[in-house]
Amino acid sequence: MNTTRRTFLKTSTTAVLGFPAILGAQNPNSNLQIVGVGCDGKGFSDLKEVGSHARAKYVGFCDVDSGRFSKIDQMFPGVPHHVDFREMFSKLGAAFDAVVVSTPDHMHAAIAMAAMRMGKHVYCQKPLTHTVWEARQLRLQAAKSKVRTQMGNQIHSASEYRTGVKLLRDGVIGKILAVHSWQRNGGNGYTKLTAPPAPGIAPETLNWDLWLGVAPKREYAPDVYHPFKWRDWQEFGGGTMGDFGCHILDPVFSALGLGSPSSVRAENEGLNEHTWPSAETVHYVFPGTKYTKGPSLHVTWYDGGRLPDAALAQLPAGQELARAGSIFIGEGGVLMQPHVGMPQLFPVEKFSSFQIEKQPAGNHYHAWVDAVLAGTETSDNFDYAGPLTEAVLLGNAATRIPGVTLDWDAAAMRLPGHPEAERLLRRKYREGWEIQPAG
Ligand SMILES: NC(=O)c1ccc[n+]([C@@H]2O[C@H](COP(=O)([O-])OP(=O)(O)OC[C@H]3O[C@@H](n4cnc5c(N)ncnc54)[C@H](O)[C@@H]3O)[C@@H](O)[C@H]2O)c1
The missing domain is CATH 3.40.50.720 (NAD(P)-binding Rossmann-like Domain)
Structure with a gap:
């Protein structure tokens, strides 16, 4: 039976x-x-x-x-x-x-x-x-x-983000002209180091070789990699962009139906060959979609204390930009989506009688x-999350070659004319840890 x-x-x-x-x-x-x-x-x-x-x-x-x-x-x-x-x-x-x-x-x-x-x-x-x-x-x-x-x-499944995405999709501020997204935290904020420190003895409980996995051999050092602080290091994490980009840019992608950017350029402070910069600005250009105005959309990312011009948000006197989040500049107003908070519409006078309908949370x-x-299907499956992550990590590649505009041929995975940047799209795997292409 x-x-x-x-x-x-x-x-x-x-x-x-x-x-x-x-x-x-x-x-x-x-x-x-x-x-x-x-x-x-x-x-x-x-x-x-x-x-x-x-x-x-x-x-x-x-x-x-x-x-x-x-x-x-x-x-x-x-x-x-x-x-x-x-x-x-x-x-x-x-x-x-x-x-x-x-x-x-x-x-x-x-x-x-x-x-x-x-x-x-x-x-x-x-x-x-x-x-x-x-x-x-x-x-x-x-x-x-x-x-x-x-x-x-x-x-992605929280009420706050779902509510913002719904408002934008409903066209409450019209078509979108530009987006600015930020996280005030700084890259390399946990260790403040710019090179691997003196080796130390790994705890008996830790298999350091397996922790390194795909990454090249390096000596264990206490309190700079495991746990949590690996984020600062280019070999293991993605700095502030890697840590927060897939959160904060998620409603931007979901609401506006974005896919691959057509170009990216970054500027930063404090870059070195081991850890992520302490502050950066990453400029993306995306092809326009039905939710955006014109043939292209500029999305700009700021971290490490860098912020967009607050005047763009048309905030009332005394109000500041959220600690982290995005402002969507629309034809008919501005939506600020805090990370994580309910969206707000500006200028306040224009939306004073508008009732924001809170969307229910899902269990992600x-x-x-x-x-x-x-x-x-899930709404955050790899078909959606893959291109979002590609864009975030493309920003991290661009930040390692600051000041250069990189045109992105997403279909071919090429950055034409910039072989040094193209090399940053992949990594070297430790022998025995190679990842084979999909197949
Ligand atoms: N979604 C969120 O809000 C959120 C919040 C924090 C972290 N994260 C993500 O979660 C992941 C883990 O971050 P964390 O802050 O918990 O890191 P962590 O270093 O504090 O914890 C990682 C855990 O994985 C173990 N580990 C490490 N390598 C392993 C391996 N090869 N096999 C099995 N176990 C291994 C560690 O011993 C540890 O227990 C990261 O990708 C991070 O970006 C997401």
Whole structure:
């Protein structure tokens, strides 16, 4: 009886939904069998939230630091531990359906690509990858493997962002002439270092070689990489742009239907070959869409204390730009979308009688589990998140060659006339850790 039901589920799921019949085969009670890679920091909250879905069941936790399982073990006791995601994947094989990837950025692509090649569904933290090339490969692989994906910029599903996106799509301020987005935080703000410091002894709990993964060998040093501070280093993170670009530019992409920019140029302070600049401005030009005015749209990013001209926002006297967020300059007014807060419309006199209708929040984590179980799509899948991440990481490539306008041939993944910039679209992988193109 069980076999018959399982066989039926397997064949009917494949036939109707056209994606691998992973659920059902190992999974008679139809729970989604999930593994987590990266179990503390954001990994803890990702696993907590995904695991609060009634049909989510953890079958493996992986962390390169055995000292970082205690919180997740308290919440989900008895789940087997692993230190190397490759061994966990091969050991579990068909006994897992999906993975939550919450490691530092430099490892996202290696883990997500390995999982998708096995036909596993992926929830992966933002930025989706560490390089433009990797973002492209993950998007292509997700389509090829027909798996359900979601990037972990959870504010995408928050009421505040959804409300702003709806107002812009409804044309409340008319077509958009320009966008300015900022995060006051500075790059390289955690270590203030400009070169790797003197080596130190790694904690006994940490497998430093596995933490490095795809990155070239370097000595462990205390309190500058693991945990959290890896963000400052070009080899591992993406500075402020990498940390916040996929959050703050998400409503810009969603509302205006943006895809690939046509050009990018950056200026910065404090650039060196190891860490990200302390402050930067990145100028993007995108092809116009039906939500924008004219053939192109300028989107400008500021961080490290740099800000757009506040006069552009037409704020009332005494009000300042949000700590982080965007201003959308429309034909008929300005929308400020704080990160994270409800959108505001300016000038206030013009919109004083306008009632902003608050949109309901979604559950970003459960939406992914539901999409896997039902064979539906998420709104933040790799088809959407891939190009958003490409644009963010293209900005990071441009910031390493400041002052140069780079035309972006997205289809060919080329920056014509700038081979030095093109090299920054990919990275060198440590021997044995190469990531193969989608296929
Ligand atoms: N969406 C958000 O709001 C948000 C917030 C914070 C961080 N993040 C993202 O989450 C990711 C993790 O950031 P964090 O601040 O939690 O970092 P972190 O360094 O504090 O934690 C990472 C965890 O992953 C483990 N880890 C590292 N490499 C691993 C590997 N190869 N295999 C298994 N485990 C590994 C670490 O031991 C640690 O437990 C990053 O991509 C970051 O951009 C997103």
